Every structure is written in structure tokens, then in C-alpha cells.
Amino acid sequence: MNLHLTLGPIVSLIAGILILVMPRLLNYIVALYLIIIGLIGLLGTPL
Numbered sequence: 001m002n003l004h005l006t007l008g009p010i011v012s013l014i015a016g017i018l019i020l021v022m023p024r025l026l027n028y029i030v031a032l033y034l035i036i037i038g039l040i041g042l043l044g045t046p047l
Helices: 006-023 023-042
Strands: none
Touching: 006 023
8 A cells, every 4th residue: 555645634533633733823823824835836836
């Protein structure tokens, strides 16, 4: 059984957990997620 982890789902999972634990961080978590995904897209690293 091969387990292939990519960055997109891992970041989404961590962001979701943080939002559940501390809902007041929602704006910051969404902003960081979008910045990370944007940088990955610009650098050409596949998710």
C-alpha cells in the first residue's frame, strides 16, 4: 500500500483543525492558506 501525501490536503486539514479549536483565527488561517497555495502555484510545485 502506497501513501502519497501532498501539501494541499495537509494544509487544509491543519487549517480545519485550527479553526475548530480557535474560531477567532479564521481570517488569519484562510489568509495563510491562500498565500501558501498561491506561492506553491507560482513556484510550480504540484499539490
